[in-house]
Amino acid sequence: MKIFHCNVRVRYAETDRMGYVYYGNYATYFEVARVEALRELGVTYKSLEDQGVLLPVRHFSIEYKRPAHYDDLLNIQTSIQLQSPTSLLFHYSTYRLDEMLNTAQTTLVFVDAASGRPMRCPDDIRFLMEAVNH
Amino acid sequence: MKIFHCNVRVRYAETDRMGYVYYGNYATYFEVARVEALRELGVTYKSLEDQGVLLPVRHFSIEYKRPAHYDDLLNIQTSIQLQSPTSLLFHYSTYRLDEMLNTAQTTLVFVDAASGRPMRCPDDIRFLMEAVNH
Amino acid sequence: MKIFHCNVRVRYAETDRMGYVYYGNYATYFEVARVEALRELGVTYKSLEDQGVLLPVRHFSIEYKRPAHYDDLLNIQTSIQLQSPTSLLFHYSTYRLDEMLNTAQTTLVFVDAASGRPMRCPDDIRFLMEAVNH
Amino acid sequence: MKIFHCNVRVRYAETDRMGYVYYGNYATYFEVARVEALRELGVTYKSLEDQGVLLPVRHFSIEYKRPAHYDDLLNIQTSIQLQSPTSLLFHYSTYRLDEMLNTAQTTLVFVDAASGRPMRCPDDIRFLMEAVNH
Numbered sequence: 056m057k058i059f060h061c062n063v064r065v066r067y068a069e070t071d072r073m074g075y076v077y078y079g080n081y082a083t084y085f086e087v088a089r090v091e092a093l094r095e096l097g098v099t100y101k102s103l104e105d106q107g108v109l110l111p112v113r114h115f116s117i118e119y120k121r122p123a124h125y126d127d128l129l130n131i132q133t134s135i136q137l138q139s140p141t142s143l144l145f146h147y148s149t150y151r152l153d154e155m156l157n158t159a160q161t162t163l164v165f166v167d168a169a170s171g172r173p174m175r176c177p178d179d180i181r182f183l184m185e186a187v188n189h
Numbered sequence: 190m191k192i193f194h195c196n197v198r199v200r201y202a203e204t205d206r207m208g209y210v211y212y213g214n215y216a217t218y219f220e221v222a223r224v225e226a227l228r229e230l231g232v233t234y235k236s237l238e239d240q241g242v243l244l245p246v247r248h249f250s251i252e253y254k255r256p257a258h259y260d261d262l263l264n265i266q267t268s269i270q271l272q273s274p275t276s277l278l279f280h281y282s283t284y285r286l287d288e289m290l291n292t293a294q295t296t297l298v299f300v301d302a303a304s305g306r307p308m309r310c311p312d313d314i315r316f317l318m319e320a321v322n323h
Numbered sequence: 324m325k326i327f328h329c330n331v332r333v334r335y336a337e338t339d340r341m342g343y344v345y346y347g348n349y350a351t352y353f354e355v356a357r358v359e360a361l362r363e364l365g366v367t368y369k370s371l372e373d374q375g376v377l378l379p380v381r382h383f384s385i386e387y388k389r390p391a392h393y394d395d396l397l398n399i400q401t402s403i404q405l406q407s408p409t410s411l412l413f414h415y416s417t418y419r420l421d422e423m424l425n426t427a428q429t430t431l432v433f434v435d436a437a438s439g440r441p442m443r444c445p446d447d448i449r450f451l452m453e454a455v456n457h
Numbered sequence: 458m459k460i461f462h463c464n465v466r467v468r469y470a471e472t473d474r475m476g477y478v479y480y481g482n483y484a485t486y487f488e489v490a491r492v493e494a495l496r497e498l499g500v501t502y503k504s505l506e507d508q509g510v511l512l513p514v515r516h517f518s519i520e521y522k523r524p525a526h527y528d529d530l531l532n533i534q535t536s537i538q539l540q541s542p543t544s545l546l547f548h549y550s551t552y553r554l555d556e557m558l559n560t561a562q563t564t565l566v567f568v569d570a571a572s573g574r575p576m577r578c579p580d581d582i583r584f585l586m587e588a589v590n591h
Contacts, residue, residue, distance in 0.1 A: 064489075066485055066488060066489055067205055067206070067211070067488050067492070067502075068205065068211050068213055068484070068485040068488060070205050070206040071201055071202065071204050071205065071206070072201070072204040072205070072206065072207075072208040072258075072259050072372075073206075073377060073379065074206040075379070077201070077202050077350075078350055078379070078380040078383060079202055079347050079348070079349075079350025079351050079354070080347070081347075082345075082346055082347025082350065082470075083347050083468055083470040086347070086468060086469050086470060087466075087468055090469070090528075099528065100469075100528070101527055101528040104340075109341060111341065111343070111346070111387070111390070112346040112387060113386070113387055114384070114385070114386050114387065115346060115383075115384065115385050115387075116382070116383065116384030116385070117382070117383050117384070118381070118382050119379070119380060119381055119382065119383075122379070124206075125206050125503055125506075126492075126501065126502070126503040198355075200351055200354060200355055201354050201358070201368075202350075202351040202354060206506075207511060207513065209513070211484075212484055212513070212514040212517060213481050213482070213483075213484025213485050213488070214481070215481075216336075216479075216480055216481025216484065217334055217336040217481050220334060220335050220336060220481070221332075221334055224335070224394075233394065234335075234394070235393055235394040238474075243475060245475065245477070245480070245521070245524070246480040246521060247520070247521055248518070248519070248520050248521065249480060249517075249518065249519050249521075250516075250517065250518030250519070251516070251517050251518070252515070252516050253513070253514060253515055253516065253517075256513070259369055259372075260358075260367065260368070260369040335473055335474070335479070336473065336479050336481055338473050338474040339469055339470065339472050339473065339474070340469070340472040340473070340474065340475075340476040340526075340527050341474075342474040345469070345470050347470055392474075393474050
């Protein structure tokens with residue numbers, strides 16, 4: 056399984072009064088990680104939307120092991136696979152150097168913007184998913 | 190000048206590692222305050238947008254005097270006036286009990302969603318602004 | 324099981340370019356919902372922290388069924404139970420009128436601020452949890 | 458006057474239902490820009506705080522000219538100067554390619570974390586400010 060790497064620097068705005076990254080902000084980090092992984096594959100999420108394909112999140116879960124702090128440089132490792140004909144499964148692991156801070160998953164569903172209904176993964180993306188994980 | 194009152198409870202997500210409300214989050218509090226002020230006047234911002242009238246912010250400035258903390262119940266006092274035929278000026282003062290924490294202003298411009306160009310303040314809103322400040 | 328109700332109005336800041344509440348923002352709504360549920364039981368999260376008891380989130384998962392939109396008035400229904408001697412389990416369901424938008428769970432762990440180590444749920448909170456769910 | 462450059466990619470989380478970057482999110486971009494400018498000078502904001510020097514924002518103002526959109530790569534140009542013996546003035550201009558989107562200023566005040574009172578700018582930072590702008 057191909058692993059994509061993405062670095063994110065923790066912003067002051069993202070910390071809370073415990074001095075930790077607020078637990079809800081990882082969702083944004085994973086958005087950045089998956090968008091950059093797709094970009095590395097030649098797919099820009101923005102152009103998908105411009106073509107009328109939305110990719111809303113259907114499921115998100117995260118297991119927090121250790122907190123991240125202000126100014127930490129985080130490395131998010133992401134893998135992607137086709138979960139069903141209409142959905143993608145992303146796995147994420149967040150590291151600070153070689154310390155794992157958390158692991159997470161999201162399921163994203165292909166939705167036709169015009170009809171608002173689920174649609175099959177476009178062929179070019181399906182081929183990419185198959186190619187990248189061999 | 191009519192003063193509108195709006196209460197906002199500080200969320201954990203909105204604090205930073207100093208234990209203060211992050212300085213950028215007041216923009217959101219003022220959005221809530223002006224939307225509730227307009228609602229009190231019978232104007233819902235959402236229905237304005239649904240009618241093709243956008244109200245983007247042109248200018249924002251804020252003077253921070255004292256920080257707000259987690260779980261504080263803030264009272265935001267808002268006044269509205271027509272600044273020009275195409276823009277509204279909002280003044281805000283944020284209080285915790287009788288302690289003033291900051292003061293701010295925003296200018297919002299009426300924009301026609303279809304053309305993307307500034308437009309005159311709709312008559313009904315102009316009449317409301319004139320009526321409310323007498 | 325006692326169900327706590329909490330209303331949250333969707334802010335403009337919380338929407339994204341799909342016109343939906345950004346998927347990561349529900350974490351903040353659930354923070355508000357659990358803090359208000361505890362307050363209803365007589366426990367303020369702030370005073371817990373002031374007494375040296377932290378409650379970081381260990382696990383969070385959410386299943387999105389339908390999106391929320393700008394200005395929606397959401398009703399979040401929350402239940403709380405002791406999951407282990409050192410952790411609380413919260414279940415959330417988000418409604419817009421009688422339409423269920425999503426369901427979620429968080430596990431929060433009692434941590435001693437001084438040592439940074441997990442600690443047993445304080446007795447008064449344990450009694451409350453037992454009392455409230457009878 | 459030395460100009461520091463910082464690139465920020467617009468995240469989906471930062472857009473709103475108009476499809477623009479939410480007006481309050483620029484405060485976070487400017488935080489990133491000034492922290493990276495200081496880092497380029499050899500000053501990490503985190504280590505300042507660890508030494509007991511806080512730098513809260515006293516004043517913030519921004520003039521919005523054009524909106525930024527999802528996935529835009531923004532270039533923020535920042536200059537720093539000593540405004541008074543106890544405060545720094547930052548100017549920011551946000552560009553997308555050669556199009557200027559907005560200009561802003563923040564005043565930050567040196568505060569002694571122990572006493573909570575304003576303090577003089579530490580000598581090493583004062584020397585840096587003088588050196589960098591010659």
